Structures are given as C-alpha cells and as structure tokens.
Amino acid sequence: MRAAYSLHPLPLWERVASRQRSRVRGLSPRRDPRSFEMTVSADRTPHPALRATFSRKGRRKKEPNVLAYTARRIVYVVPIVISVALVCFLLVHITPGDPLVAVLPADASQELAAQLRAAYGFDRPLPVQFGLWLLRALHGDLGNSIATGRPVLAEVMRAVGNTVTLAIAAAIIGFTMGILLGLIAGYFRETWIDKVATSFAIAGVSVPHYWLGMLLVIIFSVQLNWLPAVGAGPSGSNSWAWDWAHLKYLVLPAITTSVIPMGIVTRTVRALTGDILSQDFVEALRAKGLRETGVFRHVIKNAAPTALAVMGLQLGYMLGGSILIETVFSWPGSGFLLNSAIFQRDLPLLQGTILILALFFVFLNLLVDIAQAAIDPRIKRG
Amino acid sequence: MSELPLSATADAALQAAPATKARGYWATVGRRIMRDKVSMACALVLLLIFLSAILAPWLGLEDPYKGSMIRRLRHIGTTGYPLGTDELGRDMLARLIYGGRLSLVIGILPVILAFCVGTSLGIIAGYVGGKLNTAIMRTVDVFYAFPSVLLAIAISGALGAGILNSIVALTIVFVPQITRVAESVTTGVRNMDFVEAARASGAGAFTIMRVHILGNVLGAIFVYATSLISVSMILAAGLSFLGLGTKPPEPEWGLMLNTLRTAIYVNPWVAALPGAMIFAVSICFNLLSDGLRSAMDIRN
Numbered sequence: 001m002r003a004a005y006s007l008h009p010l011p012l013w014e015r016v017a018s019r020q021r022s023r024v025r026g027l028s029p030r031r032d033p034r035s036f037e038m039t040v041s042a043d044r045t046p047h048p049a050l051r052a053t054f055s056r057k058g059r060r061k062k063e064p065n066v067l068a069y070t071a072r073r074i075v076y077v078v079p080i081v082i083s084v085a086l087v088c089f090l091l092v093h094i095t096p097g098d099p100l101v102a103v104l105p106a107d108a109s110q111e112l113a114a115q116l117r118a119a120y121g122f123d124r125p126l127p128v129q130f131g132l133w134l135l136r137a138l139h140g141d142l143g144n145s146i147a148t149g150r151p152v153l154a155e156v157m158r159a160v161g162n163t164v165t166l167a168i169a170a171a172i173i174g175f176t177m178g179i180l181l182g183l184i185a186g187y188f189r190e191t192w193i194d195k196v197a198t199s200f201a202i203a204g205v206s207v208p209h210y211w212l213g214m215l216l217v218i219i220f221s222v223q224l225n226w227l228p229a230v231g232a233g234p235s236g237s238n239s240w241a242w243d244w245a246h247l248k249y250l251v252l253p254a255i256t257t258s259v260i261p262m263g264i265v266t267r268t269v270r271a272l273t274g275d276i277l278s279q280d281f282v283e284a285l286r287a288k289g290l291r292e293t294g295v296f297r298h299v300i301k302n303a304a305p306t307a308l309a310v311m312g313l314q315l316g317y318m319l320g321g322s323i324l325i326e327t328v329f330s331w332p333g334s335g336f337l338l339n340s341a342i343f344q345r346d347l348p349l350l351q352g353t354i355l356i357l358a359l360f361f362v363f364l365n366l367l368v369d370i371a372q373a374a375i376d377p378r379i380k381r382g
Numbered sequence: 383m384s385e386l387p388l389s390a391t392a393d394a395a396l397q398a399a400p401a402t403k404a405r406g407y408w409a410t411v412g413r414r415i416m417r418d419k420v421s422m423a424c425a426l427v428l429l430l431i432f433l434s435a436i437l438a439p440w441l442g443l444e445d446p447y448k449g450s451m452i453r454r455l456r457h458i459g460t461t462g463y464p465l466g467t468d469e470l471g472r473d474m475l476a477r478l479i480y481g482g483r484l485s486l487v488i489g490i491l492p493v494i495l496a497f498c499v500g501t502s503l504g505i506i507a508g509y510v511g512g513k514l515n516t517a518i519m520r521t522v523d524v525f526y527a528f529p530s531v532l533l534a535i536a537i538s539g540a541l542g543a544g545i546l547n548s549i550v551a552l553t554i555v556f557v558p559q560i561t562r563v564a565e566s567v568t569t570g571v572r573n574m575d576f577v578e579a580a581r582a583s584g585a586g587a588f589t590i591m592r593v594h595i596l597g598n599v600l601g602a603i604f605v606y607a608t609s610l611i612s613v614s615m616i617l618a619a620g621l622s623f624l625g626l627g628t629k630p631p632e633p634e635w636g637l638m639l640n641t642l643r644t645a646i647y648v649n650p651w652v653a654a655l656p657g658a659m660i661f662a663v664s665i666c667f668n669l670l671s672d673g674l675r676s677a678m679d680i681r682n
Binding site: 079080083084087088091092094095202203205206207208209210211212214215217218222223316317319320321323324327328338339341342343350354357358361362365 | 626
C-alpha cells in the first residue's frame with residue numbers, strides 16, 4: 001500500500017508480505033481475493049536470491065536447508081556490497097566542482113594543485129581510484145574528515161551509536177503500538193474500532209515527521225516545559241547513559257521516529273490477521289471449541305514471520321533515515337553528522353557516512369531474511 | 383414480410399429486458415470511487431489546494447515576498463492577516479497559498495517522471511526477459527540497498543542544493559520502486575494467450591509492449607505511483623527543510639517550516655502551519671490512493 005520510504009517507508013511492509021506469499025504459493029495468484037490489500041505491491045516476484053530455486057520454470061530444490069539458504073543469501077550480498085560501494089564512490093565524483101577545492105588554498109599555484117592531485121590520487125583513471133579506495137575501505141580506512149581531520153570511520157561509528165539508541169527506543173514504542181493496533185483492527189475488521197486504528201496508521205505514515213517533531217517540541221517543551229527540546233543529554237555529559245537525566249532527551253525524538261513504523265506495522269499486522277482469520281483452519285479450531293484466546297495464539301504464530309521481517313526492515317529505515325529527525329532535535333547521530341558533512345562539503349565524511357549506513361541496512365536485510373527462514377519452514381523450501 | 387412480426391417480437395423482448403448496459407472497466411472503477419465518501423472528500427480538498435495554488439495571483443492576496451519589520455510574527459487571527467505573519471513580516475496566508483505552487487510541483491513531478499521511466503524500464507525488463515532483465519533488475523536492486531531517505535539526501539547533497547537537483551534526486555529514488563512493480567506485473571501478463579496471439583499474428587515486440595502489455599499493466603502501476611506521491615511530498619519538503627531544495631525567499635512549505643523553526647518560542651502555531659499543509663496533501667493522496675486501489679479491485 002505504501003511505498004518505500006524510510007520516513008515513510010512505505011512500501012516495504014508489503015514488499016515482504018507479498019514476497020513471502022509468492023515464496024509460499026509459487027509465482028503466485030496475482031489476485032488472491034483474500035489479500036486484495038496486497039495486490040498492488042512493490043514486489044510480487046521472489047526475492048532475487050531465490051529466483052534460481054523458485055524460478056518461472058518452476059524448478060525446485062528438493063531438500064529444504066537453512067544453511068544452504070543462508071549461504072546462497074550471503075553470496076548474493078557480495079555483489080550488492082560492491083555496488084553500494086561503487087555508488088558511494090561515484091556520489092563524490094558527480095559533485096560539481098573539483099574535489100580538491102576544500103583542501104586547496106584559494107591562491108594555490110598550478111604546480112601545487114597538480115602535486116596535491118597526485119598525492120590524493122585524483123590524477124589516476126576512475127576505475128583505478130575506485131579499486132584503491134575500496135581496498136583502503138576494506139582495511140577500515142575511509143580517509144579523514146576535512147572539517148575535523150579525524151578518521152571518518154571513528155567519527156561515523158561514534159555517531160551511529162546514538163542513532164542506534166534512538167532507533168531502538170523508537171522501535172520499542174512503534175512496534176508495540178503497531179502490533180497491538182494491528183491485531184485489534186484485524187480482529188474487529190470493518191467495525192469502528194478498525195476504523196480508528198486504521199486512521200492512526202494512515203496518519204502515522206502520512207505525517208511529515210519533522211513537522212510532528214516540531215509540534216511535540218511546541219507542546220512539551222515550549223508550552224508545558226516538561227521535556228528538553230534539543231540535544232542528547234544534560235550539558236557536560238559526553239556519553240549516553242540509561243538514566244532519567246538522559247532519557248528525557250530521548251522521549252520526543254523516539255516518539256517522533258516511531259510513528260512511521262507504527263503505521264506500517266499496524267497495516268501489516270491488520271492485513272495478516274484478517275488474512276489468517278479468514279482461513280479454513282481457524283473455523284476448524286473454533287468448531288472444535290477452542291476459545292478465542294487460543295485462536296489468537298494461532299494468529300500470532302502464523303503472522304510472526306512476516307511481521308518480524310517487516311519490523312526488521314523498518315529498523316533499517318530508522319537507522320538510515322534519521323537525518324530529518326536528528327536535525328530537528330539536534331540529536332548527535334549519524335543523520336546529524338551527514339547533515340553537517342553536506343553543508344561543510346566534507347566529501348570523505350559524506351561518503352563514509354552513507355557507505356556505513358547503507359552497509360548496516362544491507363546486513364540488517366540479510367539478518368532478517370535468514371531469521372525469517374529459520375523460523376518459517378516454508379521459506380527455505382522456497 | 384413474414385419476418386416483420388418476428389423482429390417486432392424480438393424488439394419487444396429486448397425492450398422488456400432490464401437495461402443491462404455493459405460498462406467498461408474504468409467506468410466501473412470510476413463509479414465505485416465516486417461512491418466512496420472518504421476518497422471524494424480527499425479529492426475535494428486536493429482540488430481546492432491545487433486550484434488555489436494555480437489561481438494564487440488572481441485571488442487578491444498580499445504579496446508573498448513583501449515583508450515588514452514592524453509586523454513580524456503576528457498571531458493567527460490578526461485583522462488583515464488571518465493566518466498571521468512570518469519571521470520577516472510576510473503574510474502567512476499568501477505564502478501558504480503561493481507555497482503550494484512550488485511544493486506541489488517538486489512533490490509530484492518526481493513521481494510523474496519516475497512513473498514514465500520506471501514503467502518503460504519495467505515493461506522492457508519484464509517482456510524481453512533474459513540478460514536485459516537481469517541487467518535492469520540487478521541495477522535496481524542496488525538502489526534498494528539504500529534506505530530511500532538516505533538515498534534522496536545523499537544524491538541531492540552530492541549534487542548540491544537546488545530545486546532541479548532535488549527533483550532529480552527524488553526521481554532516482556522512485557524509479558527503482560516503480561520499475562520493480564512494472565516488471566513483476568509485466569511478467570504476469572507476458573505469457574497470456576492474447577500476447578501469444580499478437581505475436582503469432584506478426585506483431586513486433588514494440589507493438590506488443592505498447593498495445594497489449596501497457597494497457598494491462600498501467601492500472602496497477604498507476605495505483606502504486608499514486609501511493610508514492612505522499613512520500614514524495616514529505617521527502618521533497620524534507621529536502622527543502624534541510625536546506626537542500628528551494629532557496630529563500632521562495633515560498634515553499636518545507637523551507638517555510640525551516641525558517642520558522644526559530645519562531646516556535648514566540649509564535650508556535652504560526653510556525654507549525656506549513657507542516658499542516660504538507661500533512662493535509664500527503665494524507666489526502668494516501669487515502670485517495672487506498673480508495674482507488676479498492677475501487678480497482680472489482681471482485682471485492
């Protein structure tokens with residue numbers, strides 16, 4: 001229903017849900033009447049890693065095996081990682097202007113410019129530059145920040161820690177709310193309860209979250225003066241700690257970050273719950289006299305793999321898409337770092353931050369797929 | 383002459399039969415969405431916002447660029463300034479309405495561009511298949527390795543601030559998504575009998591894609607693209623909010639939100655107004671897209 005956007009992330013929950021659907025049922029009834037909510041989705045084809053086993057030709061591997069699946073999935077990550085590095089590398093080379101501008105004094109002579117160019121390797125052909133850069137990156141050397149002179153990797157890693165703190169707090173709020181609202185909405189489908197929960201979800205994915213952040217600051221910091229508006233801890237404190245003095249700085253950014261995952265998880269869980277409740281086995285369970293709480297247990301068990309996959313992706317979006325919220329709240333995370341790298345034209349830092357965030361995202365995706373295969377026996381059969 | 387009574391009875395029978403006029407698919411979809419109150423309300427709100435943006439110069443509004451140091455940050459409801467004034471004393475109502483012009487263009491244009499490019503790429507990848515499919519779809523996968531906010535900001539950060547650059551960045555973000563949808567719908571259609579029949583009767587690949595495939599996949603891709611508009615609006619305004627899109631003093635909702643941020647301690651509700659506009663447009667497009675989706679699912 002939604003498209004991909006980490007802010008609003010859209011599309012993704014559907015992508016996983018339908019991806020799984022096609023894994024389970026084959027390359028799929030395009031219009032499954034029970035799942036009309038998912039018919040227009042980002043991805044109806046099997047995951048690329050699975051195309052070989054689950055191709056149009058209908059070939060299937062005989063032995064389902066998590067390890068084999070994991071190995072295949074890991075092999076698929078290698079070209080992706082290299083392409084991601086290539087995109088990050090090229091990003092700096094599409095920037096208008098000479099990459100030397102930032103380090104070169106304004107009145108530098110031609111010879112000095114040529115010398116520096118040779119020293120930085122900018123005179124070599126692009127593919128060679130890329131190879132050398134990749135080699136250094138593999139050794140953990142992403143260059144030094146132009147603004148601070150410190151190694152990019154260390155700067156990024158310190159900031160990522162803060163982003164992870166924020167993402168985890170937001171995940172706890174957003175996923176809990178999303179699961180609860182989704183289960184309730186799916187169970188009471190087409191009633192006013194469903195309508196209220198669905199409205200929450202739609203509002204969650206439609207709200208410009210940087211604006212929501214401002215609103216929360218207006219209400220809780222400016223008008224009520226309950227919580228601090230910006231920063232990540234009382235002045236004088238350099239590192240994060242899990243006490244109230246620090247936590248109160250986390251509340252508003254975490255709530256702001258959580259609305260998109262909340263909306264998406266609600267919609268996913270609602271669709272899954274409705275889907276499962278309309279299946280024959282539920283009727284059989286009820287006919288056999290199982291109480292509704294027991295039925296619910298089955299719903300949760302069946303919805304878990306897809307819901308977990310959606311939540312895993314959302315976590316990735318929160319890590320990578322935090323720049324707007326971190327800017328609003330001056331939260332010293334990777335997004336804030338990215339923002340300052342952009343405006344100081346600190347290209348090595350820009351490149352390094354994007355590379356590391358994208359790699360986080362790729363590996364999180366990998367983990368989600370493997371975890372999903374491990375808990376859902378249907379997937380490794382592909 | 384003997385046929386005459388016969389045809390007369392046939393006519394009578396036809397007249398007596400209930401009028402079952404066969405409607406086309408799109409007519410049915412249109413009728414269904416007209417009955418959906420939520421969708422119609424959203425369409426109305428969007429229509430109002432679009433019309434006022436287009437007609438802004440003829441609405442008799444204040445000059446959105448003309449500021450005045452003596453009337454800065456008036457509250458909502460001040461006489462003469464129904465929505466107050468901004469940090470430079472410019473009329474908020476005029477700026478919000480004029481702001482719609484740029485905000486809507488930079489929010490919607492990327493989706494339209496991506497729709498054209500992505501649909502073409504996806505149909506070609508899906509219909510031709512083979513190596514071309516692998517090449518296109520693997521390239522698309524690379525862009526999926528970036529969270530889309532990050533990708534948009536990275537590209538427009540690298541290209542530098544500017545309206546054109548932010549439109550380019552957002553288009554690049556949405557093309558892979560639309561390509562994936564288009565490809566998967568096309569692979570579903572390409573092996574159907576009518577495509578086979580067209581091929582057997584000698585139609586070329588381009589004709590088949592244009593005539594037989596496009597018509598059958600366009601609806602699904604279109605609905606998906608409409609659902610992207612709300613994301614695009616939020617992202618486009620977000621880029622301006624960061625200072626990567628529009629430059630002052632242009633009225634644009636994201637940028638206005640940014641410049642008014644410093645005013646939240648003085649006049650918070652005026653500062654929040656531009657965000658409310660983004661929210662309204664975004665939620666209306668979302669609901670409209672949902673309505674369109676269920677209207678197009680005729681079986682339900």
